[in-house]
Each structure stands twice: as C-alpha cells, then as structure tokens.
Amino acid sequence: MRAATLTEFGSPLTVHDAPDPETGSGEVLVEVLATCVLPYAAEVFSGERHYPLEPPVVPGVGGIGRIVRVGPDATKLRVGDLVWCDSTVRARDDALTPDIAMQGWSSRGAGGAQLARYLHDGSFAELMRVPTENVYPLPASAAADPARWSALAVYAVPYGGLLAGRLEAGETVLISGATGNFGSSAVAVALAMGAGQVVAPGRNRAVLDLLADRFGPRVSPVELTGHEETDRAAMSSAADGPIDIVLDLLPPHAPSSTARAAAMTVREYGRVVLMGGVGMLGGADLALPYPWIMRNSVTIRGQWLGPRTANVGMIRLIASGALDLTPEHITRFDLDQVNDAVTHAAAHGGPFDRTILTPST
Incomplete structure (x- = not known):
C-alpha cells in the first residue's frame, strides 16, 4: 500500500x-x-x-x-x-x-x-x-x-457532547465557539437532535449571518465584544428563555474569559459540557465561581469524544435526513x-x- x-x-x-x-x-x-x-x-x-x-x-x-x-x-x-x-x-x-x-x-x-x-x-x-x-x-x-x-469525524464530537449534556427536544442550547469548524457543526447537530433554540455566539459577523441564514429563526446569533460581562448579558438576552445547556468547543488559543462568560449563562439546574481546548497552550484557567455552581445546582462535566453508541446515532441522523x-x-x-x-x-x-x-x- x-x-x-x-x-x-x-x-x-x-x-x-x-x-x-x-x-x-x-x-x-x-x-x-x-x-x-x-x-x-x-x-x-x-x-x-x-x-x-x-x-x-x-x-x-x-x-x-x-x-x-x-x-x-x-x-x-x-x-x-x-x-x-x-x-x-x-x-x-x-x-x-x-x-x-x-x-x-x-x-x-x-x-x-x-x-x-x-x-x-x-x-x-x-x-x-x-x-x-x-x-x-x-x-x-x-x-x-x-x-x-x-x-462524521467532525460531527461525532459535538454529538458526543450533547449526549453527555442530556439534550432533550425543545431545549435551548448555547454553543460556545459556534463560528468554528466544530462549533458550527454543533449548531447543526443540536438542531437535528431537536433543540428548540440554539444561541450561537462568536466574533465573526459573516459566519454568524451564515448560520442564521442556513438554519433560520431557531438560531440566535450573538456578536461577541471580548468584554466578559457585556457578552454574558448579550448571550443571555438572545435566548427566548432560560438556557438549558452550554456546550463549549472553543479552541486552545481562546481566552478562558470567553468560555466562562458562556458557561455562566446556563439556568439554575442547567448543564455545562466542556469539550474545547481552553488552557491547553497555557493561559488562565476557567475559574468558575464555586458559590455560583453550588447555589444554582449547576452540573459541569468534561467530555472527551463520545461513547461507541454515538457513532450509530450520528449515522442515523444523517441517513434519516435530520442532518443534511x-x-x-x-x-x-x-x-x-x-x-x-x-x-x-x-x-x-x-x-x-x-x-x-x-x-x-
């Protein structure tokens, strides 16, 4: 060979x-x-x-x-x-x-x-x-x-993360890093799985417009400024209601403040799934506040890749046409x-x- x-x-x-x-x-x-x-x-x-x-x-x-x-x-x-x-x-x-x-x-x-x-x-x-x-x-x-x-090599990653976050039909998902290769794929997968709304933050206006044009009103794009408090407020207000799940797929060069701003939009009893590369090349840690996690009963979990069954589920989503x-x-x-x-x-x-x-x- x-x-x-x-x-x-x-x-x-x-x-x-x-x-x-x-x-x-x-x-x-x-x-x-x-x-x-x-x-x-x-x-x-x-x-x-x-x-x-x-x-x-x-x-x-x-x-x-x-x-x-x-x-x-x-x-x-x-x-x-x-x-x-x-x-x-x-x-x-x-x-x-x-x-x-x-x-x-x-x-x-x-x-x-x-x-x-x-x-x-x-x-x-x-x-x-x-x-x-x-x-x-x-x-x-x-x-x-x-x-x-x-x-499938790309789509299977966010699918594993959304399975880990126990996404249910009709829920609101925020994809942190939505304008990237994996993040944009996560938007498509979340909608194929039945998410009611996807909040898609990012700095690239052209990509945000592309996502909105492709998927319609179920996607709510948010243009980030780099200011943590401002961005958190903008992401929260972009959702029609509480944000049930945050899936982070930010790359290694992204600042931890961007990941933190997204994570802290999740509702009480919400779920945050970390699958990105923040901190892998150095820089500040994520540093989510202990009192906020505890008092809001937030579930935070890491997820590297997905279970074997995710491959079968992902193939079915594509074969059925749910993911085009x-x-x-x-x-x-x-x-x-x-x-x-x-x-x-x-x-x-x-x-x-x-x-x-x-x-x-």
Missing part, C-alpha cells in the same frame, strides 16, 4: 510505499476511501499543539472505507461493506475506566500511549487496521459520496497531495468547509 507518514514534527508528510497492515483477531482491514483533514492538522504536525504522537506515524482521524478483511470474531461485518471507522480506541481490559487513544492522532495518559503504540497508524493511507468494534456499517446511499460522509450534508463544501485531495490538503485545511476551517483526503481513488 501507499501511505503518508509524519517522520518528525515540523517536517512535511512523506508519501511512500509501505507494507500492508497485518490484522489479528478482533481487527478489521479497511481500504480507506475518504478521510477528513482537520483544520488544525498543521498545528499538530508542526508540534505546536504538543500532541502525544510518536513519529514515524501515519496520521489521520477515522474515515470511510470498504472492508478488505475481517477477523474470526466478526459476526455481522462482511468483506466489501462500506463502513465508518471511528478513531476512538478503548482498551478492552478495563470496562470501568478504559485507557483511550485516538488512532493516528492522540492519546490520554500512559495507558493510552501504550494503546496508541499498538494501533499506531491512522487513515492517511490506502489501508488501515481498525479494531472490530470501531467499524460501523453505513447505508447504501453513502456509497454515492463517501467524501461527504467522512465529515448536502450544503457542505467539499474539497478533495489525492494521497500524493496530502501536504497541499493540510495547508488547504488550515486556510479553510470555517463552517461546513471540509478538506477531504481520498487515499484509495
């Missing part, structure tokens, strides 16, 4: 011939048809984000593919099936607190790093070895445009153009703008 490898941080990816992955029991070999190049991939490959990748590594976060080989423990998957490959790998020897790694991308703690060394390589290759439980069949309609469906992928702007690159794809993704990280690598064309 051919693959794109990160040989060291700060160097371009190298496209080369590599041995086909060998699969064992509990694993599936997949031909990668399409994988989403995330807008911050360049920051990961440069070392700016300090991700615990260990070069040389074939990077890439999940993808759409066809099964080439299945293990003896697979009872429903078949060779030739079109599937979504989730990059979130969980260790199988601890049901309560399993170590987690994102195959070809990141990991958590020493156990996660050990897991990542075994399932080392991601989807920037013609073939990828994937744990059986990380492979999800797609509807036949997905075969018409696998590249469009590879946006048609308006997405897709730019495709062949494997030989992988470095161009990374550069393009960094420059096109706006709402519903997807950079897609197609290793097997």
Whole structure:
C-alpha cells in the first residue's frame, strides 16, 4: 500500500510505499476511501499543539472505507461493506475506566500511549487496521459520496457532547465557539437532535449571518465584544428563555474569559459540557465561581469524544435526513497531495468547509 507518514514534527508528510497492515483477531482491514483533514492538522504536525504522537506515524482521524478483511470474531461485518471507522480506541481490559487513544492522532495518559503504540497508524493511507468494534456499517446511499460522509469525524464530537449534556427536544442550547469548524457543526447537530433554540455566539459577523441564514429563526446569533460581562448579558438576552445547556468547543488559543462568560449563562439546574481546548497552550484557567455552581445546582462535566453508541446515532441522523450534508463544501485531495490538503485545511476551517483526503481513488 501507499501511505503518508509524519517522520518528525515540523517536517512535511512523506508519501511512500509501505507494507500492508497485518490484522489479528478482533481487527478489521479497511481500504480507506475518504478521510477528513482537520483544520488544525498543521498545528499538530508542526508540534505546536504538543500532541502525544510518536513519529514515524501515519496520521489521520477515522474515515470511510470498504472492508478488505475481517477477523474470526466478526459476526455481522462482511468483506466489501462500506463502513465508518471511528478513531476512538478503548482498551478492552478495563470496562470501568478504559485507557483511550485516538488512532493516528492522540492519546490520554500512559495507558493510552501504550494503546496508541499498538494501533499506531491512522487513515492517511490506502489501508488501515481498525479494531472490530470501531467499524460501523453505513447505508447504501453513502456509497454515492463517501467524501461527504467522512465529515462524521467532525460531527461525532459535538454529538458526543450533547449526549453527555442530556439534550432533550425543545431545549435551548448555547454553543460556545459556534463560528468554528466544530462549533458550527454543533449548531447543526443540536438542531437535528431537536433543540428548540440554539444561541450561537462568536466574533465573526459573516459566519454568524451564515448560520442564521442556513438554519433560520431557531438560531440566535450573538456578536461577541471580548468584554466578559457585556457578552454574558448579550448571550443571555438572545435566548427566548432560560438556557438549558452550554456546550463549549472553543479552541486552545481562546481566552478562558470567553468560555466562562458562556458557561455562566446556563439556568439554575442547567448543564455545562466542556469539550474545547481552553488552557491547553497555557493561559488562565476557567475559574468558575464555586458559590455560583453550588447555589444554582449547576452540573459541569468534561467530555472527551463520545461513547461507541454515538457513532450509530450520528449515522442515523444523517441517513434519516435530520442532518443534511448536502450544503457542505467539499474539497478533495489525492494521497500524493496530502501536504497541499493540510495547508488547504488550515486556510479553510470555517463552517461546513471540509478538506477531504481520498487515499484509495
């Protein structure tokens, strides 16, 4: 097979011939048809984000593919099936607190790093070895445009956060970081899940207008000023009533004051879910007031990625038409153009703008 490898941080990816992955029991070999190049991939490959990748590594976060080989423990998957490959790998020897790694991308703690060394390589290759439980069949309609469906890598993140926040139909959700690639996707997912209203704060007026135009009156855009008290008041007043859930997806360079202003709009007994990167590159901590949390009975939880069942739910939302992928702007690159794809993704990280690598064309 051919693959794109990160040989060291700060160097371009190298496209080369590599041995086909060998699969064992509990694993599936997949031909990668399409994988989403995330807008911050360049920051990961440069070392700016300090991700615990260990070069040389074939990077890439999940993808759409066809099964080439299945293990003896697979009872429903078949060779030739079109599937979504989730990059979130969980260790199988601890049901309560399993170590987690994102195959070809990141990991958590020493156990996660050990897991990542075994399932080392991601989807920037013609073939990828994937744990059986990380492979999800797609509807036949997905075969018409696998590249469009590879946006699952983005949509699955906020979906996991909204599941963690126990979103119910008709509730009001505030998406902190709504103008970003993940945040704008969260707006779409929240509405597809039945949110009655989505408050969408951000500084980019053009993006806020785009969200309002695409989704109509159920989206309430708020242009932020950078002044914490002013922004908190503006976000609160933008909602027709109490804000039930705040989902934070702000990137690492965002100030903690922006996240705090959004979080503190939530109602009494409301829920705040933290999924962003605030503080990961230094800077002030979130510092939510203890008395405010306690006296308002606010639930605050972190959520890294989502449960396995989130993949099934996300696929159903798209297959049913509740989440429409048609308006997405897709730019495709062949494997030989992988470095161009990374550069393009960094420059096109706006709402519903997807950079897609197609290793097997």
